[in-house]
Every structure is written in structure tokens, then in C-alpha cells.
Amino acid sequence: MRIRHLLFAVLVSLASPALAQDAGRYAGDWQVTTGDGGTGMCRINLATSSGTFGYWATSLGCLGPLAMVNGWRTEGGNVHLLGYDGNAVATFSPNGRALDGRSANGEPMVLAPLSGQNVASNMPAPAQNCIRHPASGYCADATDIAVPTKFPLWVRGAHLLNIRAMPDGNSQLIGQTQPGQCFMIDSCQATPEGIRCHIAPGQNGLPTGYVLKHFTDENGTFIGFQNFC
Structure with a gap:
């Protein structure tokens, strides 16, 4: 039993620096913006003190699942907001300027830093066998990796x-x-170079043409665009 407790203490001490680094990177206040542009007064505070599940977190002026935020943790380069039961109510990944993500029910939302947090990728991401987000280098959300099937x-x-x-x-x-x-697509199709999606006419001055859903370079395979705006 004593050996088991000693081993647990060693594992905790080894993990603590990484956890503290993540806490320092993301701690502070965040403004929530939903996919349709709605914000209200919803703000999230990520604390550095340990809670029941990961670190403590609180929400202010939020409705729906975000009203139940009680904790947060990081995993695989993603930030998970946790409810009172420890389950994720929303998951985000850094895009260099903010945290892009979705709630557990699939609603797109963004967390914008209000406390000077730097969410740029300052260190190379670990090698991962997945389709990644080009801004963070970490695995992209499955809903953004998926090829769209409903248009426009x-x-x-x-x-x-x-x-x-x-x-x-x-x-x-x-x-x-x-x-x-942001731009609108009206179709996608398989090509020898991968999935190409068609930009609908009249989109913010963009010409009507085709863009890759996923692209590959010397660093791996990445999403070309997220499936929401």
C-alpha cells in the first residue's frame, strides 16, 4: 500500500508542471460568442485552483449548458469546459487569436480572451495521427473534419x-x-487531390471556384476550413 501511494505521488509530481503551464496559459476571463453572433453577457472564468474535476471554472450571465460550467481541463491540445457531473459541456481548440469550439449539443461558439491570454501556438505541437487545425497544430474537431453534406x-x-x-x-x-x-459553399466532391468544395457566387468578393476541404504539406494533413462561421 505504501508503494502504491508513493507511486501516485510521483505521477502527480511529474504531471503538475504541464498542468500548471496549461492553467497559466488559459486562466482568466473569456467572452463567449455563439455561431449566430449572439453573446448576451455570457463570460467564463477559468481558475488555476484545483477543483473536483480538473480546475475550477465559473460562468456569468450564460444560458443553456454553459450556465452549468463548474470546471475545466486540457487534453490533446483542446480545452474542455466541464459541468457539475464532470462531463464536457463544450470543447475548444486555439486558433491563434481565440478558442474555437462547439457545445456538447453541436452549437458552434468562440471564447475570446479578456485577460490578455496568449492562445498562439508558441511551441510545436506533438506528432499526431489525425487531421489537424493549421493554427494550433492539434487534432481538429471531428465536426470540422467531416465533409459537409448539407448546402448551402x-x-x-x-x-x-x-x-x-x-x-x-x-x-x-x-x-x-x-x-x-467566412464564405458560403454549395457543394463538395471527391477529386484525385482530395475533397474540393465549391464557393457559391457573390461571397464577399471571392471568385466562384473550388477549395480543398483538407490539405497536406510536409507537416501533415489539415482542415482547410471549419464547418461553421
Whole structure:
């Protein structure tokens, strides 16, 4: 029994620096913005003190699942907001400026830092066998990895994307989308280079053409855009 307690203490001491680093990176106040632009006065505070599940967290002026936030933790580069039962009510990943994510019921939302938190990726992400978010380098949310099947759909660029005149990597380059830019797609199709989705006409000055849903470079495979805006 004494050996078991000693082993547990060693494991806790080894994990503590990493946990403290995550707590320091994300601790503070965050403003919540939902996918339809609604915010109200909903704010989340992430504390550095240990709670029942991970670290303590509180919500102010929030409705729905976020009203039940009682804790938070990090895992695999993602930030999980936890309810009173310890289950995740929302999951987020850093995009370099904010935390992008979704609630447990699939509603897209963003956490914008209010306490000067730096959510840029200052260190290279660990090697991961998954499709990743290009801003954070960590595994992208499964709902953003998925190829859209319902159209039209507003999406948000996760990386600079080439717009091709045809669904062919050798066709004419007619423009580019920017990271964080929202645009509407009206179809997706499989091509030899991967899934290409068609930008609907008249989208924020963008030409009508095709962009890759996923792209691959020397660092791995990444999502080209998130399936919400």
C-alpha cells in the first residue's frame, strides 16, 4: 500500500508542471460568442485552483449548458469546459487569436480572451495521427473534419486556400481565401487531390471556384476550413 501511494505521488509530481503551464496559459476571463453572433453577457472564468474535476471554472450571465460550467481541463491540445457531473459541456481548440469550439449539443461558439491570454501556438505541437487545425497544430474537431453534406453552408477558413476555376489542382488559380474569412459553399466532391468544395457566387468578393476541404504539406494533413462561421 505504501508503494502504491508513493507511486501516485510521483505521477502527480511529474504531471503538475504541464498542468500548471496549461492553467497559466488559459486562466482568466473569456467572452463567449455563439455561431449566430449572439453573446448576451455570457463570460467564463477559468481558475488555476484545483477543483473536483480538473480546475475550477465559473460562468456569468450564460444560458443553456454553459450556465452549468463548474470546471475545466486540457487534453490533446483542446480545452474542455466541464459541468457539475464532470462531463464536457463544450470543447475548444486555439486558433491563434481565440478558442474555437462547439457545445456538447453541436452549437458552434468562440471564447475570446479578456485577460490578455496568449492562445498562439508558441511551441510545436506533438506528432499526431489525425487531421489537424493549421493554427494550433492539434487534432481538429471531428465536426470540422467531416465533409459537409448539407448546402448551402457558411464556413470559416482555417488557412490560406487557393481557389481553382475547376475541381482540378492543375486548373487556373483565380483567387485565395484568408484565415478566418467566412464564405458560403454549395457543394463538395471527391477529386484525385482530395475533397474540393465549391464557393457559391457573390461571397464577399471571392471568385466562384473550388477549395480543398483538407490539405497536406510536409507537416501533415489539415482542415482547410471549419464547418461553421
